[in-house]
Amino acid sequence: KWRSGREIRQLFIDFWVSKGAHHYDSFSLVPEDPTLLFTIAGMVPFKKYYLGIAEPDFPSAVTSQKCVRTNDIDNVGRTARHHTFFEMLGNFSWGGYFKRESITWGWEFLTDVIGLDGDRMYVTIYNDDQEAFDIWHKEVGVPEDHILRFGEEENFWFMGPTGPCGPDSEILYDQGPSFSCGPDCAPGCDCDRYLEIWNHVFTQYDRQDDGSLVPLPRKNIDTGMGLERLTSLVQGVANDFETDLFKPIMDQVCSMAGISYGATPQGDMAAKVISDHIRAVAFMIADGILPANDGQGYVLRRLLRRAARYGRLIGLKGAFLTDLLPKVLEIMGDPYRELKDSRLTIEQVVSVEEKRFGRTLEQGSDLLHSEIEALAAEGEATLSGVVAFELYDTYGYPLELTMEICQEKGFVVDEEGFRGEMEAQRQRARASSKQANSVMTGDLYTELLASHGPTPFVGYSSLCCESEIT
Ligand code: ATP
Ligand code: MG
Ligand code: MG
Ligand code: MG
Structure with a gap:
C-alpha cells in the first residue's frame, strides 16, 4: 500500500x-x-x-x-x-x-x-x-x-x-x-x-x-x-530521491535547469546532490549553524558550495538554491517547526552564501582548469598546495571541492602543501590582528576589514558629518 x-x-x-x-x-x-x-x-x-x-x-x-x-x-x-x-x-x-x-x-x-x-x-x-x-x-x-x-x-x-x-x-x-x-x-x-x-x-x-x-x-x-x-x-521506487520526501525538490531542480530526470546520468547525479544538500543546509541553519571556516559551519559551507557547483554542471546560475527552499519547507516544515520558525534566517544565509560564491565560482573554475591543463601538459598528476590554497582563499573553494574536481579529471591535490599555506596565512593573520585589535568575529567581517580598512566610530562627537566618515 x-x-x-x-x-x-x-x-x-x-x-x-x-x-x-x-x-x-x-x-x-x-x-x-x-x-x-x-x-x-x-x-x-x-x-x-x-x-x-x-x-x-x-x-x-x-x-x-x-x-x-x-x-x-x-x-x-x-x-x-x-x-x-x-x-x-x-x-x-x-x-x-x-x-x-x-x-x-x-x-x-x-x-x-x-x-x-x-x-x-x-x-x-x-x-x-x-x-x-x-x-x-x-x-x-x-x-x-x-x-x-x-x-x-x-x-x-x-x-x-x-x-x-x-x-x-x-x-x-x-x-x-x-x-x-x-x-x-x-x-x-x-x-x-x-x-x-x-x-x-x-x-x-x-x-x-x-x-x-x-x-x-x-x-x-x-x-x-x-x-x-x-x-x-x-512507494516502490528505484531510489530515495523518487519518494515524496524528495520528488518535489528534484522536479523543481530539473525544471529550473530545463532537463528531464532520467535523461542523463550526469543530470540525475547533479539533481540528486542538489536536492540532498539543500535539505541538509536548511536543517543545519535551522539548528543555529552558520557558514564558517571550521567546525559545523565549514561543513555547511562545503555543502552549499558543492551544491552550487553541481548546479553549474546543469546550467543553473543565480540564486537557484535560495529558490529551492520553499519546497523544502513545504515537505518538511510541518513535522519540523524549526524550519518555519527560521525561514527568514535560512533564506538570508543561503542567499548571501550563494551570491558570494557565485561571484567567484567561474573564475576559480577557469583557474583550476588551466592549472589542470598545464599539469597534464607537463605529465604531472598533483595540483600544488599553493593553487589549492589560492582557490580556497580567493575564490572560496573548500579544499574538498577542489579535490573532488581534480579527482574527476584523474588528478590529486597536495593536501599537505595546502595545510602549510593555510598555517602560514594564520600566522600572518595573528600578527596583523594584534594591530587591528578587532573584536568582531566571522570571516565576512574580516573580509570587510581587509577590503575597506577600519572605520572609526564618530558617533560620540558627531551625529552626521560625511566628511568625517572615512
Ligand atoms: P549503510 O551500510 O547503508 O551505509 P550503515 O550501516 O552505515 O548503512 P547504520 O550506522 O547501521 O547505517 O545506521 C542505521 C540505519 O540508518 C541504516 O540501516 C540506514 O537505514 C540508515 N542510514 C545510515 N546511513 C544513512 C545515510 N547516509 N542516508 C540515509 N540513511 C542512512
Ligand atoms: Mg548498519
Ligand atoms: Mg551497513
Ligand atoms: Mg554507512
Missing part, C-alpha cells in the same frame, strides 16, 4: 508509543556531546544513558531523529540510499524491553503495519549471538537461509575500546536482480539490492580493560532505520 513519507514517520512513532515508549521530538543536529560534530544516529542524544552516566526519565523511547553524516557525502547520488541529511527512525530501551521484543515488534512493524513482504527480507546476526538466531528463526519464522552470520567488523557495536557494547542484527530487503551490483552480488552484499533498512543494537556487555565481556546489569536497545529508504520500499 502506498503511503507518504510523513505517514510512515508517524506510523513508526505511534507503533512504539503503543508499545509503551515515550516519544521525543527530534533533538538538534548539533549534539551536546562535544566529541561529535553532528548527530549521526538516533542514539547520540541518549548516549549518556548507554554510558550509564545519567538516568533516563523513561524506560523506553522512540524518535525520528535528524542526522547528518558527512562520511556519506560521496555516496550521495551514487547509491540509491545515502544522504548527508536523513531521518533515523529509532526505538530505544534502557533496562526495559530487550532483544526478543525489539526483534519481534520490529518485524511486526515492517510486515503488519507497513505491509512489507517478509519473504524478501534477510537478517544479519553476530556469529555468536545464538539468542538472536533463535528469536529470528523459531519465533519470527525467518528461514535459516535468510539468516546471515557475520563477525565483529559487521555485527558488533561499541563506542570505544572499553565500555558498553554488544551484538547487532540488521534487516535487509531484497529489491530484486535489477538492483544487483554485479555477478558476485549475494545476500548480505553492501549494495542497493540487499537494501539495509534497520539496525538493531543489543547493548548487553561492558567490555573490561582486559577485553573480557561482562554482562550489563541493565541491558539496552538502540535501533536505527532510515526513513527515506523505508519510504522508497513502500
